[in-house]
Amino acid sequence: MTVAVQCTHVSKTYPGGVTALRGIDLSIQAGQIYGLVGRNGAGKTTLMRILVGLVAPTGGQASVLGHPAGGCSTGQLVGSLIETPAYYPHLSGRDNLLLLARYLGESAPAVERVLETVGLSERARSRFSGYSLGMKQRLGIAGALLGDPPVLILDEPVNGLDPQAMVYVRDLLARVRDEGRTVLLSSHLLAELEQVCDRVAILHEGAVVSEGTPEELRRGTGSGISIVLEVSDTAEAVRVLESAEGVTDVRASGGAVHARSTDGSTTPVVRALVGAGIEVRSVTQGESLESAYLALTADPDAGTEHVVRGAVS
């Protein structure tokens, strides 16, 4: 298998002292759609900027199809859409792409080809300023495809799109992948990525905290199952579960108690709570990918805040 993107201990500390990436190790196989997911500030854009050569890492190595990221050949290997597509509002979609094509040394037929790929041929004569957000994103992807690159890097390509536009872009990315390209995309919402990505890395505070297929992540990286409970006394339930046998990763969030049961059943959790006189109002096995993601990227301070509120109310 060909490795399209390789990151080895990639770190980045910005001149002001903010450390955005802390030793990222990633290996992305060619021909996959690969997702980077994480909260705002997790480091997704920084990693993508490094891969396209806009930013230099302060540690480690990154390469694209065997070439050092940022080297002179990266431009031919990678098409990118990082943040809002920068097109002239008063020009049509086609004219914007023709300008870009001239810059890239591409031909007019190449513009028609990418317009066709993203489904904008019919609206190619309309001004960019009149495009919907979904159309603007599609034109951005068309621009990224112009040089016929084997690797596409797209930062938040479905952010803010309505469900119909989101489905269109997802299908478009699957087609692009099926043509043999590698697609790396980011989102702060796992739900936006799980349906389209072959693999996903969860970034948290500049580090990869989990990596795998959506199915592997759904099953959870830790042992046992994750459980979400509504109880009569959240703070007391957390205290009881923290010392209960077979129960790990206990925290309060959003007025509920989250925990993992290492034996794969809800029994030890419910037994401990009932034994302590706490009323259990509902028990949910939270094995969705979103819940695994939230557990991995939980803000411990936010959890504490919820416990305090729960105790007061």
Ligand SMILES: Nc1ncnc2c1ncn2[C@@H]1O[C@H](COP(=O)(O)OP(=O)(O)OP(=O)(O)O)[C@@H](O)[C@H]1O
């Ligand atoms: N040019 C810069 N100078 C200084 N700090 C920066 C710069 N760019 C990003 N950062 C900081 O680096 C950290 C990671 O930012 P980054 O944009 O890579 O995260 P992200 O996961 O893409 O977040 P978002 O979804 O909000 O774009 C943040 O703390 C951010 O404030």
